[in-house]
Amino acid sequence: MVTLQGEASDPANQNWLPCANVTITNPLITDSSNLILRLEMGDPKLFVPYWKMMSDKCSVVIEGWKFMSHESDASNVCQYLLPELGDAIKRIHSLVHNAAIQDKHIIVGTGSTQLFHAAWFALSSSDSVRPINIVSAAPFYSLYLDGVKALRSGLYQWAGDAATYDKDEPYIEMVTSQNNPVVRSASQGKLIHDFAYYWPQYTPITHHADHDLMLFTFSKCTGHAGSRIGWAIVKDIEVAKKMVHFIQVSTIGVSKESQIRAAKILGVVCDSYQSLGPKESEHFFDYGKRLLRERWDRMRQVIGQCEVFTVAKPSSAYCNFTKESFETNSAFAWVKCEGGIEDCGTYLKNLGILARPGRLFGVGPEFARISMLSTNDEFDELLTRLLNARREYN
Amino acid sequence: MVTLQGEASDPANQNWLPCANVTITNPLITDSSNLILRLEMGDPKLFVPYWKMMSDKCSVVIEGWKFMSHESDASNVCQYLLPELGDAIKRIHSLVHNAAIQDKHIIVGTGSTQLFHAAWFALSSSDSVRPINIVSAAPFYSLYLDGVKALRSGLYQWAGDAATYDKDEPYIEMVTSQNNPVVRSASQGKLIHDFAYYWPQYTPITHHADHDLMLFTFSKCTGHAGSRIGWAIVKDIEVAKKMVHFIQVSTIGVSKESQIRAAKILGVVCDSYQSLGPKESEHFFDYGKRLLRERWDRMRQVIGQCEVFTVAKPSSAYCNFTKESFETNSAFAWVKCEGGIEDCGTYLKNLGILARPGRLFGVGPEFARISMLSTNDEFDELLTRLLNARREYN
Numbered sequence: 097m098v099t100l101q102g103e104a105s106d107p108a109n110q111n112w113l114p115c116a117n118v119t120i121t122n123p124l125i126t127d128s129s130n131l132i133l134r135l136e137m138g139d140p141k142l143f144v145p146y147w148k149m150m151s152d153k154c155s156v157v158i159e160g161w162k163f164m165s166h167e168s169d170a171s172n173v174c175q176y177l178l179p180e181l182g183d184a185i186k187r188i189h190s191l192v193h194n195a196a197i198q199d200k201h202i203i204v205g206t207g208s209t210q211l212f213h214a215a216w217f218a219l220s221s222s223d224s225v226r227p228i229n230i231v232s233a234a235p236f237y238s239l240y241l242d243g244v245k246a247l248r249s250g251l252y253q254w255a256g257d258a259a260t261y262d263k264d265e266p267y268i269e270m271v272t273s274q275n276n277p278v279v280r281s282a283s284q285g286k287l288i289h290d291f292a293y294y295w296p297q298y299t300p301i302t303h304h305a306d307h308d309l310m311l312f313t314f315s316k317c318t319g320h321a322g323s324r325i326g327w328a329i330v331k332d333i334e335v336a337k338k339m340v341h342f343i344q345v346s347t348i349g350v351s352k353e354s355q356i357r358a359a360k361i362l363g364v365v366c367d368s369y370q371s372l373g374p375k376e377s378e379h380f381f382d383y384g385k386r387l388l389r390e391r392w393d394r395m396r397q398v399i400g401q402c403e404v405f406t407v408a409k410p411s412s413a414y415c416n417f418t419k420e421s422f423e424t425n426s427a428f429a430w431v432k433c434e435g436g437i438e439d440c441g442t443y444l445k446n447l448g449i450l451a452r453p454g455r456l457f458g459v460g461p462e463f464a465r466i467s468m469l470s471t472n473d474e475f476d477e478l479l480t481r482l483l484n485a486r487r488e489y490n
Numbered sequence: 491m492v493t494l495q496g497e498a499s500d501p502a503n504q505n506w507l508p509c510a511n512v513t514i515t516n517p518l519i520t521d522s523s524n525l526i527l528r529l530e531m532g533d534p535k536l537f538v539p540y541w542k543m544m545s546d547k548c549s550v551v552i553e554g555w556k557f558m559s560h561e562s563d564a565s566n567v568c569q570y571l572l573p574e575l576g577d578a579i580k581r582i583h584s585l586v587h588n589a590a591i592q593d594k595h596i597i598v599g600t601g602s603t604q605l606f607h608a609a610w611f612a613l614s615s616s617d618s619v620r621p622i623n624i625v626s627a628a629p630f631y632s633l634y635l636d637g638v639k640a641l642r643s644g645l646y647q648w649a650g651d652a653a654t655y656d657k658d659e660p661y662i663e664m665v666t667s668q669n670n671p672v673v674r675s676a677s678q679g680k681l682i683h684d685f686a687y688y689w690p691q692y693t694p695i696t697h698h699a700d701h702d703l704m705l706f707t708f709s710k711c712t713g714h715a716g717s718r719i720g721w722a723i724v725k726d727i728e729v730a731k732k733m734v735h736f737i738q739v740s741t742i743g744v745s746k747e748s749q750i751r752a753a754k755i756l757g758v759v760c761d762s763y764q765s766l767g768p769k770e771s772e773h774f775f776d777y778g779k780r781l782l783r784e785r786w787d788r789m790r791q792v793i794g795q796c797e798v799f800t801v802a803k804p805s806s807a808y809c810n811f812t813k814e815s816f817e818t819n820s821a822f823a824w825v826k827c828e829g830g831i832e833d834c835g836t837y838l839k840n841l842g843i844l845a846r847p848g849r850l851f852g853v854g855p856e857f858a859r860i861s862m863l864s865t866n867d868e869f870d871e872l873l874t875r876l877l878n879a880r881r882e883y884n
Contacts, residue, residue: 134564137560137561139558139559139560139561140558141558141559143558144555144558145555146555147553147554147555147558148554148555150554150555151553151554151555153554154553154554154555155551155552155553155554156551156552157549157550157551158549158550158552158747158751159541159545159548159549160541160542160544160545160547160548160549160755160758161538161539161540161541161542161544161545161548163714163716163717164533164534164535164537164538164541164713164714164715164716165533165535165715165716166531166533166709166715166716166718167531167533170528205741206600206718206740206741206744206745207741207742209739209740209741209742210740210741213740217640217641222640222642239739239742242739243739243740246611246616246735246736246739247611247641247643247645247736247739247740248616248643248644248645249641249642249643249644250642250643250644251641251642315560319558320557320558321558321559321560321742322557322558322559322560322743322745322746322747323557323745323746323747324560324600324741324742324743324744324745324746325745341640342640342641345603345633345636345637345640345641346600346603346604346607346637346641346740347599347600347601347603347604347718347741348601348603348633348715348718349716349718350600350718350745351600351716351717351718351719351744351745351747351748352716352717352718352748353552353716353717353745353747353748353751354745354746354747354748357552357747361554364554
C-alpha cells in the first residue's frame, strides 16, 4: 500500500484529519508575485545541499570536441543512448531493485515528459480512424491532461478518470499508484507505469516492478530536473522502436551533455552504496528519506495546529531496499481545505502560497497540491504561512 | 542568390552538368551494412578536428549541484533559457550580423527540430475546426514532412510543395532558401524562416535577416549536433509564449548542460574574432569555409570525371561577414543520376553510399542528397566510391 508519482492515492477516498470551519477575511498576504511562495511545480531543490557536499565526486568535464554527433550506437534500438548512461541505468536499478530491466530496451527521453508522449504515440495505431482513449486514476499528473489537450493529436485523446471509464474500446492507462491501478480490462487496456517516484527516499520499495512499459526520471531520482533526462524500460521491441521514431522526429535524440552527466551522478550514487571502504558521508537515498521524513513530521504538526487543512494519512510498508518499514514521504502534499472553504488553491494563494489546484488533477477544488521539495528556507516559510491561517481563524 | 538549409535551391530548375548513360550491372560494393557509407544524415563531423584543436579553451566543468532546477529566469518569456546562452546568442548574431535580434524574443529548443514543431503549434489555431496547411518549396527538409505526418496533429497538416500550393486558405510556409521563398499571399501565409545554414562557412551572409520567426541551430552553426540546442528569434510575444507552452508540455524545458556548453562554445567563437591579441589559430567560420570549399572542389572534380552524376552549379554572392564574394558551400550535395538511371538512391546504395532519396524531399527519384559534413576519411571514401561508377561505366 504505497503511493508513487507524488500524486497520493485518491484523496477523496482517504481519512482526513478533522478540521474546523473558517471564514476568509482580509488575507494576511497579498497576491503580489514577489511575495508568493511558488510551490506549484515539483522542482526538487531540497537535494541541492547533498550534491554540494558531494561536489568533488560529481563534476563532469566536457571538452569542446566531445559528443558532437547526435548518434551514439547505431546498433542499439535507441541509437542516441550513450552506452555510459545505459550502463548507469542498469546499475541503479540493480542496486535499488525497483524495476526488472533484463531483456528489456532502455529508451532515453528529454525528461519522462517526452517519454509519455512517445509511449502514447507508440501504443496508438496510425491505421485507426479513431484516436485511442487515454485514462488515469484521479488525482492524475496534470501534465498528462495538459499534454494531450494542447497537442490535439489525431492518434489519442484524453478520456479522464480511469475510475469512471466504462467504454468498451481500447485505451491507454497511465498508472501512477501501486495501490490504485484501475485496470479495466487486460485485453483492451495498454498500461504505462509512471514510476517517477518509485525510489526509496519517497516510498518503500515493495517489489521488483516488471511491467511492459515503465517510466523513470533523473529529475526525481536524484533531483537533477534541469538535465531533462528520463528513461523508459520497454519489453516489446516494436513499441521501443516506435518510441525512438517519435523522439527522432520530435528532437532527433536527447542531449549528450545531460546523458553523460546523468551517467556520472547515478554512478556516484551506486559507488556510495557499493563502496567497501569506510562510509565517508550519508548515502543519497538515506539522506533524501531522512530529509523528507523530517519535513513531513513538521508539516503534519503544523496542519494539525492550524485546523484549516487536512492531509491524507500516509500508507506504510516494508522496504526491501532500506530493510525497514516506513511511511510514504510523498513529494507533494495533497491538502484539503475543510469547512466552508470551497477553493483551496485560492485560499492558499491568499496566504502567499502558490499551489496547483485540484481541478487540474481531476479532483475537486477543495484540494490543492503543494510541493514538499522546495529549499529549506521556502519550506520554513511555507509552514509559517500555513500557521497564519490559524491566526486568521482565531 | 544564395542557398540555405543545405537543401540547395530546387535542383530540377538548375543547370546540370551533362552526363552519359550508364547501365548498372554487378554493383562493385554489396549492400552490407558494415560496408555502407552512411551519408544520409547531416551529422557535422568535419568540424571535430577544429574543436580538438581548441579543446583547452572550450571545456566546461559542471559540478554536481549545478543546474538542478528546470527553470532559469521566471521573468523571461522563455523561463528555462539560461541567461548565459541568451547573451551568447545575441553576441554571435551581433558578430555575424545574419539576424536582427533586437526587441525580439529568444526561445531555446531541443534542437531546431523541436522549435519547428513549437512554431507550427504556435501559428495554428486551437479554435479552428480544420488543421492549417504547412507547405515548403521542394526540395524541402524531409523532417518537416516526417514530423507532420507521423504526429497526426489536429492543428496542422502537410500540404506539400509551396510551388504548387493554390488553395485560398491560411497556411504556414517553411522558407529554407533565400532565393526561393514561394510566398503565396502576405495576408494568408505565416512564414517560418529556417536559417539552419545561414552561417558564413556555408553561404555568403548577404543581409541582416529580419523576419517574424527565424530558426537557428547550434548543430549546424558550430557542428555540435549532440547537444540538441536550437533557438528561435520571435517577434510577436504571443507566438513566443505559445512556443514556450509547447516546449513546457512536451519536455518541460531544455537541457541546462547543453545550454551552458552552447553558451561557452559560441562565446569562444566570438572571442576568437573579437580578440585584440595576436591570432593564435584560424577562426572557426574561416576554417569551416575553407574545409567545405576544398571538399566541394574535389567533389565537382570527381563528379565531372565519373560522368554518371550531375550536381547543381552553385550561386555566388558578396558576403558581408567575410568581405568577399564566394560560392555557396552547401552542407549537402544534391546529386542527380543521368541517363537511364531512374533511382539515384538505389544506385548510390549499390556503390556503398547511403544517401537520402529525393522523394523524401518532394523531388524525383533521379535525385539524392549526400552529406558533405562527414569525417575526412568518410569523405575520401565517398569520392573513391563515386569514381567506381565511372569504372563500372567504362
